[in-house]
Amino acid sequence: AQSVAQPEDQVNVAEGNPLTVKCTYSVSGNPYLFWYVQYPNRGLQFLLKYITGDNLVKGSYGFEAEFNKSQTSFHLKKPSALVSDSALYFCAVRDILRNSGNTPLVFGKGTRLSVIA
Amino acid sequence: ETGVTQTPRHLVMGMTNKKSLKCEQHLGHNAMYWYKQSAKKPLELMFVYNFKEQTENNSVPSRFSPECPNSSHLFLHLHTLQPEDSALYLCASSQAVGATYEQYFGPGTRLTVT
Numbered sequence: 535a536q537s538v539a540q541p542e543d544q545v546n547v548a549e550g551n552p553l554t555v556k557c558t559y560s561v562s563g564n565p566y567l568f569w570y571v572q573y574p575n576r577g578l579q580f581l582l583k584y585i586t587g588d589n590l591v592k593g594s595y596g597f598e599a600e601f602n603k604s605q606t607s608f609h610l611k612k613p614s615a616l617v618s619d620s621a622l623y624f625c626a627v628r629d630i631l632r633n634s635g636n637t638p639l640v641f642g643k644g645t646r647l648s649v650i651a
Numbered sequence: 652e653t654g655v656t657q658t659p660r661h662l663v664m665g666m667t668n669k670k671s672l673k674c675e676q677h678l679g680h681n682a683m684y685w686y687k688q689s690a691k692k693p694l695e696l697m698f699v700y701n702f703k704e705q706t707e708n709n710s711v712p713s714r715f716s717p718e719c720p721n722s723s724h725l726f727l728h729l730h731t732l733q734p735e736d737s738a739l740y741l742c743a744s745s746q747a748v749g750a751t752y753e754q755y756f757g758p759g760t761r762l763t764v765t
Contacts, residue, residue: 577756
């Protein structure tokens with residue numbers, strides 16, 4: 535079965551510093567990986583995805599993520615954090631082996647990022 | 652942000668009430684989803700519709716009844732709910748149900764069952 539883990543419930547970073555939000559996954563085959571962000575009182579917004587190709591994926595709002603197959607990780611990064619980046623971040627995975635019709639997206643529990651001015 | 656809309660945004664209902672949640676997507680997508688988001692728990696997929704046909708029911712209790720009259724609209728009919736059903740209910744859509752497609756979410760309906 536596919537699963538995803540976000541080991542940190544909370545990440546605090548000073549404005550202007552680089553940020554990393556961690557994600558590890560477990561699948562039977564090869565993964566499709568996604569990051570979403572949720573601001574207060576809003577739904578989830580798609581940030582970026584890894585399907586195939588370059589291990590470094592660039593997404594919205596200056597975020598990027600690096601796919602590391604040997605470490606089964608897909609950490610979200612940003613070189614310089616903004617206060618407005620404070621939100622709840624979700625990593626999600628699909629197992630390519632199940633790519634036949636229904637492919638449920640499995641989400642992590644989320645990591646709350648606080649960027650302090 | 653306005654690609655997927657949900658109404659109402661907040662709903663308080665008693666355990667014997669019947670109510671419905673509505674979702675509409677303006678993205679031309681063919682797949683729609685209902686999720687339940689509870690505090691400190693991962694998002695739980697409830698139902699999946701592809702071209703108006705239900706393709707997944709993730710062991711959801713029968714007190715939740717989905718309806719998808721067309722690819723743009725999705726409803727969740729609620730009856731005789733329990734207090735533990737209080738949560739944020741999120742609707743999402745995607746171009747199709749294939750693995751590469753990202754989902755676009757509505758703002759959610761905050762449901763409180765008293």
